[in-house]
Amino acid sequence: MTKAALPQHGQSWEEIEALMRAKAQGDVKWREGRTGLYVFNAGPDVERVQKAAYAMFSAENGLGPAAFPSLAQMEREVVAIGLGLLNAPGGAAGAMTSGGTDSIFMAVKTARDHARTKRKLKEPMNLVIPFTAHPAFDKAAAVMDLEVRRVPVNDLLADVAAMEAAIDEATLLIAGSAPCFPYGLIDPIEALAEVAQRKGVWMHVDACVGGYLAPFVRMEGAPLPPFDFAVPGVSSISGDLHKYGYASKGASTVFFRSNDLREYMPFDAGPWPMGRMVTPTLAGTRPGGAIAAAWAVMHFLGVDGYREKQRAVVSAREKIEAGAARLGFRVLGKPQLGILAFTHDSVDPLQVHAKMMQRGWFTAANLEPRSIHLMLSPKHNEVAEQYLADLEASLRDVSPATAPSAATYAN
Ligand SMILES: *Cc1c(COP(=O)(O)O)cnc(C)c1O
16 A cells, blocks of 8 residues: 545535545446345335434444433344344343444354353364354454364255264354355254254354344245244344345344343453443444444334335345246255355356356355355346346356357358
């Protein structure tokens, strides 16, 4: 990075806004629905609520609940609604964090401090997670000097027997995803939780990308397996508001089966000149805007609104699954939520993916197995046919069977 001078003179908002709009020209056109990554596009009505609520509380600070009882109350209400959606028992507890990585970090930290008091674990402690678990676990482990044991999956799902075999006297926690990000598949949470209970280890469910989607998809009638606090051995759950909760970025939730568990989460630091500093999570200053926007969107949509948005997500997924299968792609596993991945047995899916990127579809891909990845939003239900038409064209571009070969032209 080179150094740059701060402009000597300030500029007007109009000038600055124009500069920023010019910068944004090069960004993906997610509002048109051609982005299947990073953004959850629930439409302009939700975006307007997010922005207005964020702006109202953008200077306020969640670090000071006594100064801002409004934020403290909104956070309590958001957490309480999340607990309700995830079938938490009475006495369960949770907190808002800045994102999924933060929520997973706090769950691991809480499990560790609980274990130090309540269990006699050898150190370094280890985490036993499926190959498909999010790298946030590795980050938490790196910071807390824990060992990560990634266990190969079985049919793309957490291999319960192999994970059980990887547990030893130093195992702090096991985890499953609902769903995992790479394939959008829900791990066998009940079986994992049964192992966790039997072995006396903490069980975390990473529902970062499913926590605010699955409950509504289930209300719409999909036969989802139990994945939340309805499963007895589940100790904690992470669920991101800034994903399928359609909140502004910087908002997630972490939940614990009981307040006795949650009590190991806060930091009690100091003393320093101001005494002790007790904070619920890693953050000091916490953005009031992110808390307010999450609260506002939840109340803007309600159960009816979420059901409608999530129905559109599932409908988009079903259209694309069917269309991709017609083109000879093979969907990985049986996705039930908003993420799917599909591969192809005779062309390289990553080459097709590159062609799709050229056609303006900004989406992710998997290397194991090589496959195209889509994280769908309600908006994608409107553009699914367009996507499939481009997928067909991209497939033709790279397909040796149908593309005219060089030899054909030579003749
Ligand atoms: C997105 C995601 C995370 C991480 O969340 P961030 O908000 O990006 O930090 C963790 N786990 C899963 C399954 C996710 O999809």
